[in-house]
Amino acid sequence: MVVAPKARAYELGTSRYERIVDAAAELFRAKGYEGTSITEIAEAAGLTKGSLYHYIHTKEDLLYAIVEEAHHSTAALGEQLVVSRADAVDKLRMAVERHLRGTEKNLTKIRVFYREFSGLPHERFAEIIARRDTYERAIRDLVRQGQDEGTFAAHLDTRLTAASILATLNSVQAWFRPDGELSMTEVIDGFTDLLLRSVGVETRPERLESRAR
Amino acid sequence: MVVAPKARAYELGTSRYERIVDAAAELFRAKGYEGTSITEIAEAAGLTKGSLYHYIHTKEDLLYAIVEEAHHSTAALGEQLVVSRADAVDKLRMAVERHLRGTEKNLTKIRVFYREFSGLPHERFAEIIARRDTYERAIRDLVRQGQDEGTFAAHLDTRLTAASILATLNSVQAWFRPDGELSMTEVIDGFTDLLLRSVGVETRPERLESRAR
Amino acid sequence: MVVAPKARAYELGTSRYERIVDAAAELFRAKGYEGTSITEIAEAAGLTKGSLYHYIHTKEDLLYAIVEEAHHSTAALGEQLVVSRADAVDKLRMAVERHLRGTEKNLTKIRVFYREFSGLPHERFAEIIARRDTYERAIRDLVRQGQDEGTFAAHLDTRLTAASILATLNSVQAWFRPDGELSMTEVIDGFTDLLLRSVGVETRPERLESRAR
Amino acid sequence: MVVAPKARAYELGTSRYERIVDAAAELFRAKGYEGTSITEIAEAAGLTKGSLYHYIHTKEDLLYAIVEEAHHSTAALGEQLVVSRADAVDKLRMAVERHLRGTEKNLTKIRVFYREFSGLPHERFAEIIARRDTYERAIRDLVRQGQDEGTFAAHLDTRLTAASILATLNSVQAWFRPDGELSMTEVIDGFTDLLLRSVGVETRPERLESRAR
DNA sequence: CATGAATGAGGGTTCATTCAT
DNA sequence: CATGAATGAACCCTCATTCAT
Incomplete structure (x- = not known):
């Protein structure tokens, strides 16, 4: 029934609502949706449980909002691939690049999505x-x-x-760390190389002799 | 603390305990661990809630048992790869074959594992x-x-x-269906081909001209 | 309803039934009646839960049996005091002696009695x-x-x-230890002295000057 | 772990929290701690089970609160005896008076204490x-x-x-009734007399001839 | 807007007792 | 006699949600 967050929430820059969603995302990622209580979210966002309900209708709303944000970028990517005039090799490069940049940008929310999406109610899940x-x-x-x-x-x-x-692309959210040894650029390059070769495209011929693992 | 299922449970062929674990696995897969109540598991296994506790100590035990079974095959595989004398190409073929046959055999439990493992308590998770x-x-x-x-x-x-x-290998549990269009043999062949080529091994040259998608 | 232990139980010397009651007494003393499970009692007596019910009808029966044994000696003592022809001073000496020897002999069960008697059902309690x-x-x-x-x-x-x-007499069960510093004989002597003097009987005049605390 | 009642509870005169503790004390005294259900306490205090948990964290907390209140007065008494400059006879008079006035004042909670303290968890018990x-x-x-x-x-x-x-002093809680035949003043006088004489202090010589039992 | 209080449904777990084998 | 299995009632506790102030 309740789907959209209450109206005013969208209006401000980094509004209280966004703070709440971010806090929820971090908690859901760490402890799971069911394992996180409304009280914890309220505390993390700096309100009381009662006040929280001025911004949301339901705990599930928070999960939906997170899932929604997590999908914004990816959803667009599919459409762009379809309408693009580029050749397949370039499209694949683009797909890897954009997909993983999206992952990088929304890392927490995407991780929540992968952790929780199988528990979503039917309608949401089907969507x-x-x-x-x-x-x-x-x-x-x-x-x-x-x-x-x-x-x-x-x-x-x-x-x-x-x-x-x-x-391969979806797995990155599970192990990538912004402060880890591998930069996202390295991941993109490495995966582009592997995936292109996997489909039969000769790549990086120049490096074949010169470079070591 | 309590980890092992009660003793007698292991002895018979398809013992009551196994029936319980299987019922729990199916429910956990469909509704998630937190979303499944002990009552539901008991009903699915044909007992009452109270009787269920003759076979388990804790709801979590059920999850552990499932996770354990899900990992039996994979755990062995890693060791076999290490001690094997085969060359890398054969090892990769072997890894794909065995990994995916394991997935096929324990499909439900492995799906539960992927769905729930991030919620496991620290010690289990670390393991x-x-x-x-x-x-x-x-x-x-x-x-x-x-x-x-x-x-x-x-x-x-x-x-x-x-x-x-x-x-690539781990993704199969998410979409493979025993009664689906693709047999596991086809998946194994297809992924072996893709993965070998991705690492630079020329493969299936004979088919390159002859076969279509 | 169920009051008496099953018939055969009384027949043997240190019968299985007595072993059960003793085991229960020790557990009730240490963990309380409510805090002790039937399974624990069965284990402590060397049977299984099911077998235990060949000897008792109810968990409460065990408590009753313990309380009963705890009171056997004291009950008799009261009657003896009434019928005795001794003078009051001797009667008081006798009461202290017998009461505390009874405490010494049935220490565990008496401690259970003091711990649990307020929880007994009305009829028992009234008795x-x-x-x-x-x-x-x-x-x-x-x-x-x-x-x-x-x-x-x-x-x-x-x-x-x-x-x-x-x-004074009833307090002894709470702190007396058979292997403690004070022997029961010392307790009897000390309390006899204190109690006699408290009622106005001059006692131990000979020691008054000679002995220190 | 959770020991203190939630903050706000202490502020008002006869706060809701105090009403709850009093209700619990009365029930614990009558039916024992284990024999009293949270639902009963809630009903006696005029809330629902769920609401009760706004004021307590655990059923045990209630017992602790009661035990704590029961000990407040007695704890102080010991220290006062140590620092007092009075002679031993006056100190004993003071001990009897204060101890029994404390008993009178906190009768219900002290009775709960005596009934339940042997079942307290180790740490509490040791304290x-x-x-x-x-x-x-x-x-x-x-x-x-x-x-x-x-x-x-x-x-x-x-x-x-x-x-x-x-x-002698601790036994009073077990049988004293505020509306009984004996007033606490009479108990104090009687016990003071008995205890002083028991330790060898001549007392009440004037009454020896004049008064009957 | 904010919040403390209240609610009620539901969850996991324990346990004394019964019974068929 | 012995026992493993089964039961069902009760219990403590959690939590999302509502609402009066």
Whole structure:
């Protein structure tokens, strides 16, 4: 029933509402949705439990808001791939780059999403699945385009290939740390290299002799 | 504290205890650990709530039992890779085959594991992470071995490469359906092909012209 | 409803039933009646929970049996005081001696009694109170007898005096340890001395100058 | 862990929190701690079970609060005896008076204390024992002082004498009734008389002939 | 807007007791 | 006699949500 956050919440820059959502995201990531109590969220956001309900209708609203924000970027990416005129190789490069930059930007919320999305109520869950399918289809189309253009191996099964690409990209949220040893740029370069080669595109020939692992 | 299931449970073929664990696994997969009540598990297993406690000490025990079973096969795989004398290409084939056959065999429990493992208490969680690290290291060693043998591209970063391989293999539990369009054999073949090529091994040259997607 | 232990239980020397009651007494003393589970009692007596019920009808039966044994000696003592022809001073000596020897002999069960008797169901509780009142009346009569004989101070309130005597005697179960520094003989001597003097009987005149504390 | 009642509870005169503690004390006295359910306490205090938990963290907290209040007065008494300059006879008079006035004032809570203190968790129990030991030592010192001053019989064992005094004083909670035949003043006078004489102090000589039982 | 109080449904767990084998 | 299995009632506690002030 209650879907949208209350009106006024969107208006201010870093509004109280955003502070609440961010606090909830951090807690949900660390302790899970069910493992986090409304009281904890209120405390983390600097209000009391009662006051919190001036900004939300339901605990689930918070989860929805987080999931929504987590998907904003990815959702757009699928559409861009479809309308783009680039060749498949460039599209794949673009997909890796944008997908992982999105991951970098919304890391916490995306991690919450991966942790909790299977617990979402049916309607929400279906919505998510639908978006994911759209995105996956865009990747499949990309593979087929590459095969048509002759740059991707012709024998590839598009479903498996898309699954492999998405699995690799989606896995990053689980282990990437902003202050870790690997920068996101390195991840993007490395994965682009691996994924292109996996579909049969010769890449980085110049480095093949010169560089070590 | 209480970790082991009560003794007698293990003895019979498909004992009552196993029925309970299976029922719990199915429910946890569908509704999540927190979303499943002890009463539901008891009903699904054909007992009353009180009777259930003859077989378990705690709801968490059930989750542990499931997670444990989910990991039995994978844990062994890592060690086998380390001691094997095969070359890196064969090892990678073996890893894909065994990993995914394990996924096929314990599908429900592995799905529960992926859904719930981030909510495990610290000690358990650390244990899981340790096992995963061991496995990941085995894969990294495999990649390095391939580079040493000259069959894998020398420029690969072993961490990213291992991450990509594992991401691909681990993703299967999320979408594979025993009665789906793709058989596990097809998945194994397709992923072996993609992963070998991603690390720079020329594969299936004969099919490159002949077969379509 | 169920009051008596099952018939056969009484027959053997140190029967299984007695072992059970003793085990229960020790546990009740240490953990309380409510804090002790039937399973623990069964284990301590070397049977399983199910088997235990061949010897008892109810957990409460065990408590009753313990309380009963705890009172056997004291109950008799009251009657003996009433029928005795001794003078009040000797009667008081006798009461202290017998009461505390009874405490020494049934220490564990008496401690259980003092710990749990206020939780007994009404009927049982009333029974206990009745016995206690009888005993107390015997002590009051003793005091009055002493006053009539001219050996006890005439101004004493018999109720308060009896209360004080009983309080002193009943307190021993709480702190006496068979392996402690004080032997029961020393306790008996010390309390006899104190109580006699409290009622106005000159005692131990010979030691008054010679001995230190 | 959680020991203190929630903050606001202390502020008002007869606050809701106090009403709850009083209700719990009355129930614990009548039915025992284990025998009283949280629901009953809530009902007796005029709230629902859920609301009760705004004021307490745990059922045990209620018991602690009661035990604490029960000990406030007695704890102080021990210290006063130690620092007092009075002679032993006056100190004993003071001890009886103050101890029993404390009993009178906190009768219900003290009765709960005596009924339940053996079931307290170790840490709490040890705390109580420590306080009791301190108090007992103060009484022993009082006896020794009396012996040094020459007013108490020299041969008394201080441990037994203190035990007897405390047993007498502590027994009052078990049978004293505010609306009973004996007033607390009478109890105090009677016990003072008995206890003084028990330690060898001649008392009430004038009444010896004049008054009857 | 803010909040402390109140609620009620539900959850996991314990345990004395019964009973078929 | 012995026992493992089963039961069901009760218990303590948590928590999202509502509401009067």
